[in-house]
Amino acid sequence: MNQARSVADLRYMKEEKIRKVIIVDDDEVDRKILERWCKKEDLQFSSCSNGKEAFDALKKDHFDLLISDLDMPIMGGISLIQEIKKLHLHIPSIAISANENSAVKKAALESGFDCFIPKQTDFRDLSNLISKEIVQHHFFSHKFK
Template structure:
């Protein structure tokens, strides 16, 4: 079974996202920030990471950069709703530039989540770049 790690600081949104992903047939675990995510990934590497961008302690961009530095090949979906002066478009574009496989603006539909997961789990052919 495909293991998905959700990294989201908002308790209500995290619970909703966990349930949505579980209903798609995936094994789900969840943490509240990038530091917890790194520890979870070290203990039990997932097949996919879905991370919020704006979080306390270690945000999603820092997590994405840390995973890249560690040479991780785990596909990542970045999620953002933006905040005040930082637009969700800026957050998601920044994540794309850092190599995430898919992005989702909050709020999103279950169908959009399905598409993002399918996109993220589709193997990339690095010889085409």
């Protein structure tokens, strides 16, 4: 992605009021990395250690972006996104996982996540990746309404 496109995507993210992120991961270190990213991007965030906590939070509050691990105790990411879809809530959603297996990625996308990012990704590039996904999601969701 070129620099001009990255800047445009970030501007779009801010203009679209992507302000509040819910982070769901049972690994405290990974949650902290994502929390630092939110702080750096001046985004509000809530963190949960499993899908059940996140689902309860999503029923009570509005979030502009969901970033969820897939493999967690109590309720994993795939079960979480399926429960969200049952309530007819739509939130741009990103699955993250240490497992980069193509079957895992396929399962995440088929369950309703908008995109999949491996945990091995250099999170310094997370803004560009997330901005790109939000732009694509926004374009497709409005184009086909």
